[in-house]
Structure formats: structure tokens, C-alpha cells
Amino acid sequence: MNKPYSILLYYCYTQIENAEAYRDEHHLLCLELNLLGRIIVSDEGLNGTVSGLKEDCDEYMRRLHADPRFGHTDFKVDPSDVHAFTKLHVRYKPEIVHSGLRHIDPNQRTGVHLSPQEFKELKDKEDVVVLDVRSDYEHSVGRFKNAVTLDIENFREFPDKVDELKEKYKDKKILTYCTGGIKCEKASAFLLEQGFENVYQLHGGIIKYGMEAGGEDFEGKCYVFDNRVAVDVNKVNPTVVSTCHVCGTKSDRMVNCANPVCNLHVPICENCGVELDGACSVECKEHPDKRPYDGTGYYQKEMNGYNPLKGFNRKKKSDVKV
Template identity: 35%
Template sequence: MQQMQQQPHETATSFVNIAAYKFITFNDTAEKRPVFLEFCQQHNLRGTIILSPEGINLFLAGKRSDIDAFLTWLRADARFTDIQVKESFSEHQPFNRMLVKLKAEIITMKHPLIKPEEGRAPFVEAKTLKRWLDQGHDDNGKPVVMVDTRNAFEVDVGTFENTIDYRIEKFTEFPQVIADHKDELNDKTVVTFCTGGIRCEKAAIHMQNIGYDSVYQLEGGILKYFEEVGGAHYQGDCFVFDYRTALNPQLQETQTEQCFACRAVVTPREQLSPAYVPGKSCPHCAPELAAPASESNASAAA
């Protein structure tokens, strides 16, 4: 049986990285934007906060005392008292600056009738999902199917074993794709998942709305799954939207990079290509320069 590996410990020099979201009516976003920005800047925090009439979504990094101060301040607002946070640690600041953005949705789906605040779809916690995957079915004996709601380039970095990946390029494509495949999934228990839970929450509600009768969202997404059970039934790493690029199941930064020019994910092997010039190009955007890693190594040894 696969053992859960030890997560990295926080040290005196660590940066605490947090990800959190909540769907809640938030009509004073314009007034709150400068307040959020000022507080974060005063506490040396960096990252991105998205404020929307449907709620808040945030990715921040800073020292422990500053992160704790932010969460205490945020939770003093009754709308965010119970906001749940996922944590990981790094030895460097993974963000370059602090941004607070105003958007129509905290995750764009373009289905305004989906309102998670009015009622969530059923969710499955990480430990229960692992047990289902261990035994090959849910507690009612139905086969479990994992559906990845992330974009194709994220899936390529890592995903659950035997997952369904519809190769979407943006989340707004998901509603039509999942409707088109409804018949083939109707006799199964479907678990939607994403990085931190926000996309799969909307996805599961939409699936319920169009008639799926056994659908769940993975509570807290991949990051919470890693935190609670490690990498069981997961292959590869998890793409994250900061300068760490990807985390392994121990929530540690990997050697995966993202191309500055085309934003493609560049694996350690692809970084051996002559097409990979940090900050300029990679094998995905300069394929005429690309050569297999074995060829590059052979040339270097010649």
C-alpha cells in the first residue's frame, strides 16, 4: 500500500503560501479593493486576490505572522468568517507583486444561474475519495469516475490515474463538453476535481442542473488531497499559478518550469533542449530548435 510521505515542515525562513476562496454575495468590491491592497502591502504580502459579486478567490504568500494577520483581518468580516485555507511552504517568495483584481466571476464559467452560495453540490473529502479509489467503487457499489475540470496544459503536469480529460483550453468550454458526454457517465459516480476546489464546485453544480444524479466535487481540490492523503492514485505533480509552477504530492516545489514566452509547462527533460532559453523560448514555441534530450546529451559528450 502506498504510504503518505511527510510534507515539508515550516521553518523560520519559510514563506507560507495560502489558497482560499468562498462563494458569497460581495457587492462592495470596488470599495474594498484599495482596502485589501493597502493591508496586504503593509504586511509584505504578494500574490493575487480576485474580488467579485459572487465572492473571493486568493493566492497569497508571506511570512507566518503576516499571513496570520491577514486571515484574522479577513475573517473579521462576517462574510468570510468560515473561509477555508490550504497551506504550503517555500523558501522563497513565489510571487513578484501584489494584485487585487475586480472581476465578474471569481472563476469564469459564463453561467450566471450557477450560484454556489445558494447551495453546494455534494462533496467528497480526500480520505473518503482515497478509500473509494482503493476499493474501485463508492459506498453504494457504483464505479467511480474522476473528471478533471482543469485546462489541458495543467492536466499534462499531473492528474489522477484513469481520469477523464476532455482537453479543454478554458473553463468556459466545460459545460458543453460535459453535457455532450452525459449518457456515457450516467451509470457511474462522477467526482470532479481541480487545483483548489473552485472550478469543480461550479462544475458539479452545473452537472446536477443538467441531470447528473451521482456527482461530487473533491473538497479542497488536489492541494487538499495532497495535504491529507499524499499522492495515492495520483500521477505526476500539480500545476499552480505562481513561480513554483508545480508541486509534488508532498507539497514541495518541483523542477518543472513555465515558459515566459508562450506560458507552456516545460518539464525537466524539455529543459535539456537547445530550444529552452529561460525567459525567451522553449520546445513548445521554438520547435525548430528542439532536439530530444538524448541527442543533446550525446552531442555534449561527443
């Protein structure tokens, strides 16, 4: 049975002139097509995860591909029974992924792109190092077998780890990977800039590897940035690698602590979730500001004054040109 909704994960490094104005235009397009999700518009391109009815998502992809700036965008499409988001955020930011490497243009130089099948064939070779460039909370719930992981809270800390990597692996072939490919574009380019000679990246990331290569040897779940939080990708030899923060049993159920002051993002099993009412500890359970627990451990982010219609000056949808 075909599922009525689609979830799109994509990015595109491309020059966007007057990117802040284009943000308004792009937001109106998403409103027209009833899409929900998070999109970053920058002078260096687009980065988005959205959900919507299949026909609306198909039209969104068609319109972007019709624009010469975005014609090479590679969409990862995941069928779904429901929306993966409850709100729409389209924001302008200096970078489409915060790296601090704004001088790097992946369209000029980056690691060799490997298809999922090529990555699968190379990843276990003796002269190869598989490098996870994601944050610690992401690889804690799932990662490739024998991958090198980094103790970083966010991607902008990646450059600080390169000297350490150089000491151990400079003469190796480095195969980088991330969720959808976007972080690898700059990570692999930076490794080349720092003197690494054989640098590759998994094109389309973990998500595409699951779709096209069965996800073999990806252990655990893949962390995603929507209401699903973590998804299965391995259809060949799946396993669970993460443990409950409270009791230590195997669990890949990622949650946020119900105490907003703590907000710790870790695996907590269902039993401990019920016992602690969504908190990560007895102290957090007794905190006066603890949020009501609905069994999911997922809480919508505050809007922080964000108004999706601000600056449109009552523009009509018919004014949109894509």
C-alpha cells in the same frame, strides 16, 4: 526546521456589496501585511493565492475569518522558504473563476463535498467516474490515476463538454476535482443542473488531498499558479506522467517558450531547455524577440498598465477596516 514563509491558496463564495470599493480596501490590507500574489474580488466572492511571512499570513487569515462574509474560508497553507510571487495584483472581475456560469450560486446547490479520505475511499469504486475539470495544460503534467480529462484550454469551455459526458457517464457517480476546489463548486452544480444525480467534489482539491491523504494515486505534479509552476503532492506512489515536448523523454518541468509570440506552455526537459535556449523549437530559438533564458522557463506577466495604487487617492493604511 520551520519555514519562514507561507503560501495561501483559498476561495470563498460569498456576496460582496460594492465589490469594486472592497477591492481597494482589500488591496490596502495586503500592502499593510507585505503580501504578494494574485487575488480576484468579485460580487460573488474572493479567489486568491498569496505568499508572505508566516506571521503576516496568519494575521491575514485571522482578519478574513473575523469578517462574517469570509468566516467560512478554507485556507490551504503551504510552508515555504521564500515568497512564491514577486508582485501583488488585486483585481475586480465579474467572476472569481471565469466559467460563464454566473447564474449558479454554489451556496445554494453544489455537489456533495468529500474530504480527502472520503474521496480516496470512493475513487476506485466500479460505479464511480473521477472527473478532472481543469484545463489541458494543467492535467497534462499531473492527474489522478484513471481520471477522465477534458480537452479544454480554459474552464469556461467546461459547459460545452457536458453533453459528451452525459452520453457516457450520466448514471455513474461523478467525483470532480481541481487544484483547490473552486472550479468544482460550479462544475458540480452545473452537472446537477444538467440532470446528473450523483455528483461529488473533492473538498480542498488536489492540494488538500496531498496534505491530508498523502496524495496517493495522483500521478505527476499538480500545476499551481505561482512561481513554483508545478508541485509534488504524492508522498505514497509518485510517478511522472508528462513528457518533454521536444525529445519525448519523461519530464514534469513546465515552462513557457522563450519566444513571447509563441509562449507555448509545455513540459521541456533541462537538456532541451539548454540546447534550445528556453525555446520550444529551433524556429522559436531564432526568433528576433526571444526572451533571455535564465534556466527556469518562467517569465513574469506584463503589468499591462496595472497600477496597484490607482484609485486609492493617497488613502492611509490606518483607514483600512477589516
